[in-house]
């Protein structure tokens with residue numbers, strides 16, 4: 001069988017649940033914005049800068065990987081800059097054939113030049129709307145939902161959770177916590193999660209990436225996460241073999257169809273997986289966990305949604321049936337209302353894959 005080509009994957013509709021706004025800037029935009037605010041970059045040539053991000057993030061450690069965000073966050077401190085970055089994000093995802101995306105960012109990291117949290121959120125939402133409208137004019141439909149992230153080492157999660165709920169009818173569809181995992185368990189933010197549950201709101205938690213099962217267990221059983229950001233270390237609760245045996249937590253995650261937002265390239269860079277070919281996504285898919293494929297940070301991984309799928313096609317021999325399965329899994333797990341999810345599955349995804357399979 002001939003492997004599916006990247007160009008063909010680009011044309012197929014895809015759904016993306018885990019993508020960071022500050023991890024997906026165009027290198028040329030960073031150079032432009034940095035010049036305007038006098039921020040010092042490691043390179044001013046966009047191609048070299050793009051290569052620098054990938055090499056620096058290729059560190060084997062989540063903490064060092066996260067250091068690279070200093071250069072993107074630094075240039076995202078004004079409303080016009082946030083608007084531009086969000087609009088370009090929508091355009092880039094649409095050009096890659098993404099029809100539904102949830103893009104996240106941490107508003108608290110964009111206050112250093114005097115914006116308020118509300119102004120930050122409004123600039124990003126307007127940018128997404130603008131980018132999606134431009135994409136539609138060019139014949140590419142994309143729906144973007146925004147997730148607001150609180151940083152797990154900080155102490156603003158309650159405030160950010162309230163901000164997310166305040167903008168729930170304006171495009172914010174969920175909440176997340178991110179940042180270094182070791183030493184910062186999700187239970188530090190229990191008040192925020194309990195508040196969100198009382199508000200009938202949705203949230204995902206970065207867990208089981210740099211730290212293992214205890215973090216996943218807390219995210220689900222203490223905090224009530226709807227989905228797991230990464231969650232890849234759930235494999236530590238699976239005993240491999242000809243018929244793998246699931247521990248109690250892995251069985252719970254699979255039985256409850258808790259979505260795993262897996263990010264293959266990012267995991268290889270931070271050391272959460274040794275290679276794409278050895279990435280636990282192969283086993284987790286075989287065991288029919290609710291697996292989704294994601295980019296995490298397109299800039300730091302030099303990747304796209306289509307490229308992540310192409311890497312899996314190459315490593316695991318997946319065909320269109322598997323790519324459709326990942327796509328429908330993601331769409332089923334989205335934080336937008338059920339009827340809207342169903343419409344995208346039935347009217348956009350299934351008809352397109354029916355022609356491909």
Ligand SMILES: O=c1[nH]cnc2c1ncn2[C@H]1C[C@H](O)[C@@H](CO)O1
Pocket residue numbers: 020021022023062066069073104105106109149178179180206209266296297
């Ligand atoms: O993969 C990740 N794990 C934990 N934190 C992350 C990851 N990718 C990005 N972040 C952080 C860095 C960003 O500044 C922040 C908000 O998008 O989220």
Ligand SMILES: [Zn+2]
Pocket residue numbers: 018020178206229296
């Ligand atoms: Zn992430």
